[in-house]
Amino acid sequence: MNVALVGYGRDGAVSYEYFVGRGDQVTICDEAKLPVPDGAATQMGENYLDNLDRFDLIVRSSGIHPDIILAKNPGVADKITTSIDTFLQHCPTPHTFGVTGTKGKGTTSTLITKILEASGRRAFLGGNIGLSPLGFINQLQPDDWVVLELSSYQLHDITRSTHIAVCLKMEDEHLDWHGDVQRYHAAKSRLFANQSPDDAAIYYACSPAAQRIAQHSPAARTPYYEQPGAYIDSGENVVIDGHVICHTSELQLLGKHNWQNVCAAVTAVWQAGIRDLDAIRDTVTTFKGLEHRIEFVRSLDGVAYYNDSFATNTSATIAAVLAIPQPQVLIMGGHDRMLPLENFAKQLQEQSGKIRQVIAIGASGDRLAAVLREAGLSQITRSQASTMTEVIQAAQTEAKPGDAIVLSPGFASFGMFKDFIDRGEQFKQVVNEL
Incomplete structure (x- = not known):
């Protein structure tokens, strides 16, 4: 297959290794004249978008809006994909989580991953948090677990989804990229619209936008921060399905907004059948948060x-x-x-x-x-x-x-x-x- 990589940042470099590794002919297309692997075919500079219709597949870096490609190459919409969609197409395990929303994605995704690991599962974390999942796809076994933090840029044109989809609190952001709030929400909705009835959709109960986004899923939908998902009771305990996980004073994460993230992660693993209370409790009470977040x-x-x-x-x-x-x-x-x-x-x-x-x-x-x-x-x-x-x-x-x-x-x-x-x-x- 003849593949164009449009945008050669960190994600593009991982995509290059993946597509070359499976035997494809790959051309790196970038406006900046960046260092590339020895022998790599390139199309660099101001003409980096020219004649992309000659390729079988056009893999855009998540930050590059597909409209930029289509403006110079009308008719190639069906050829445009991303590393995330490619991963979901070829992922060998059904045990996948996708976490989106406006804020809290990294914290929630990391909490889910750490709970899975504490319960004895082998788990991989990737996506917007900094590692393209194509970098570990060849390591995956059918019983492994994958957690993806997913931005609206990555979801804009995906055609597949994860088994568990989570929408956190929604606010207006990235409107300069999407054009308006409706398109921003539409991008988030694709994670849910591409699910099957056998999947699970989870959303923040206090966010009408998150609820509307989750309604695009044909799967069963579960709110968090209220029952039947994880919630905070009148005594400020984290509770799910009648089980007290911990008191909020035991959490290392600062702020009530992080109570929401904890409830999202607990609800997600619970819906996936992970009901190891000790693993959940130990994780949420020891996790101190991600770098650059309070x-x-x-x-x-x-x-x-x-x-x-x-x-x-x-x-x-x-x-x-x-x-x-x-x-x-x-x-x-x-x-x-x-x-x-x-x-x-x-x-x-x-x-x-x-x-x-x-x-x-x-x-x-x-x-x-x-x-x-x-x-x-x-x-x-x-x-x-x-x-x-x-x-x-x-x-x-x-x-x-x-x-x-x-x-x-x-x-x-x-x-x-x-x-x-x-x-x-x-x-x-x-x-x-x-």
């Missing part, structure tokens, strides 16, 4: 430092403010997609007793500071800092013993930093060198 870095001179760089939207910032108990010097700002901030400003103003100061940085800093002041939040510093060291110095001047300095930007990282990982790593490096 990650405690250190305490110094009575001030705690938290890295929440993964907070690329304002709802995630609110979740961090609510989760961290100390008064906070909040570092916010970044790339401005010009989304409305008024509702966020109102929510933050309602928590003003916990906000020592907001340090507004990046391209969004001026607009953010203005909207927050208009909402009645006066403790704002508009920082022109150009480095993380300068940002943290500005925060330190405002912090008092007993406070927390929290990097929870609420915006994407483009501009000052390469991505949220770079932003978080720089924060941790500077803090650890103080």
Whole structure:
């Protein structure tokens, strides 16, 4: 088969090895002239999308919208696929989970994987969390388990699904890529629409959008955060099917939003027939969370430092403010997609007793500071800092013993930093060198 890989990032590199390994002729197509394997056929530069109709299969990197390909190659829609759809087509095990939603996908997917491992299963985690599942497909046996974190980019045009599909809380995001909220929800819905009646669909009970998305599934649908899925009872215990898993005070994860993620993971494994209470309890009470998600870095001179760089939207910032108990010097700002901030400003103003100061940085800093002041939040510093060291110095001047300095930007990282990982790593490096 003659295969074009459109986009050669981390996902594309894994796809290249997979398709070459099965004997296909592969051409790497990318606008940037990147290093490629020796002997690889390439189509690089501004003409990287030319004449793609000559290929049997066009594998797009998840971030590349298919419309970009179709604009230059009308009529090739049936040839376009992704590494995720390819994996689902050829996956040798039926034991698969797919987790989508707006926030919490990585945490929930990791919890599911760790519960499976604690119960004695061999489990593989991949997808949007950073590893293409084509990188481990050849290792899989029929009794193995696979957990996929799935973004809307990856789901946009999939034609297959997982046995267990989970939709977490939904919010408006990635509208610049999808065009509008209806298309964003439609992409998420494909995970459910491609299920069979023998599968299982799970959704966040408190999110009408998640419920609507799950309704596309022909399978039995189970809510979480209310019965019959896992839920929090009046005593703040995590409960499923009459079994108390643990008290929420035993969870290492900070914040009530993580109660939701725990309930999602517990419901997912329960629906898959994994009812090992000890494995579930041990996992959810020892898991401390993923890097860059309300990650405690250190305490110094009575001030705690938290890295929440993964907070690329304002709802995630609110979740961090609510989760961290100390008064906070909040570092916010970044790339401005010009989304409305008024509702966020109102929510933050309602928590003003916990906000020592907001340090507004990046391209969004001026607009953010203005909207927050208009909402009645006066403790704002508009920082022109150009480095993380300068940002943290500005925060330190405002912090008092007993406070927390929290990097929870609420915006994407483009501009000052390469991505949220770079932003978080720089924060941790500077803090650890103080």
